[in-house]
Amino acid sequence: MITRNTRPLFGKLILTGKIRAVTGLHIGGPEAELKIGGIDSFVIKDPIGIPYIPGSSLKGKLRDILERKRQAEDSNFKFDHQSGTQANPVYRHECMDKDEKEWQEVSLKCPVCRLFGKSRDSFNIPSRLIVRDSFLDQRSKEMLERIGSFTEVKGENTLDRITSAANPRFIERVPPDTVFNFEMVYNIESTEDLKEDMNNLSSALQVLEDDGIGGHVSRGYGKVSFEGIKVTAKKIEFYRTQEDRFIKEVEIGHPSNLKDRVQEIQIFFGS
């Protein structure tokens, strides 16, 4: 029986790899930034001015994809949790608490809530998946440094449909072919769920490649590809002993290969 605070940790999967911006990428920075050089919309950058992909943007997009996949599979799947601001509400899925006895069981059966977390109502479940910020790959950094700018500015014309007046906006973006390093950490709390969670992550990453990330996706921005993924599986014993038998590296490459290799990982964890 599952009781409250029962969240064993059998180990961790560390997924690393590259995200390539196939088209220009615009992940917006803080709105309050001053307009400089006529730019209307800036990309998010670190304190020294180098663009990065926030883990929250990537995680939010993956969650959204998985929620929509679940909704297609299950008509009872609800999108009824309101977050965001009153003026700009955002609806997403979070399992509702039934009662104290059942809450964890229900949420841990839900592939969205157990992978991405739940903070609705009284009982939280922390996300099993940690998505770190993705920083520029060294080669991309050096290349852009030689060019003299980490970003480019593109004019986007929108027409007022009533008056036909053009309304040019200047949008900063990370140029195509820029590569970032990503890292995600998956906490293994149940070796039985491992396969389904990894299959869902594999699907979400593949959908994301055919969708996009950041702003202006419908106008061609934000197409990315995931490359050279590697999974480092660490049993919990590794953190105590540092012995090789408790760690295993699995080359994945493209996210679509994750489904084929997950059984190997599951066997390593003895399930």
Ligand SMILES: [Zn+2]
């Ligand atoms: Zn849920």
